[in-house]
Amino acid sequence: MDEALWGRLTGADQDRVDRHIAHGWLIPAIRAVSDAVTPRPPLQDCHELVLHRLAALQEDLRRDPPPGADLPALLARVAALPAPPAAIEARWRGERPALDVLLVAALHGPLGGVPLTLVRHRDNLAGFTGRVPPWPAAAAARRLGAALADHLGVPFRFPNSDRPDRV
Secondary structure, eight states, X not given: XXXXXXXXXXXXXXXXXXXXXXXXXXXXXXXXXXXXXXXXXXXXXXXXXXXXXHHHHHHHHHXXXXXXXXXHHHHHHHHTSSSOOSEEEEEEESOTTOOEEEEEEEOSSTTOEEEEEEEOOTTTTHHHHTSSOSOHHHHHHHHHHHHHHHHHTOOEEOTTTTSOTTO
């Protein structure tokens, strides 16, 4: 990527390009780069810049989130996303003995799902011993994910919420 080209864009133009990319609007993103710089750079350079920004945004958003969060912290993370979520999803993550649940903001466009938090429970094996209800991380993720989705006015999905799909 031509770092100099990205550096020639103002902060507002960089934000505009990233918003277009987050919504999946790559052609408008290329045009925004082209229109923001004088003299106009070659379209190929604008295209390469947009593809590199897409890869960088995906990498930044896909990093594992810190475990555990409350509703206000998750709302702050969602507010910082480049686009509003279409849904909140819970996905099993991990292997036995400690299966965790990842809460994800599902975005439209090429950015896909963005991890928000990892829901862990210190005693995920308790379901086998009968001391507490099975899969306590799933129950906690259902409560937190549903509350977040309800607050945002989007659907909440948790396929196979009754048991991990990897066990």
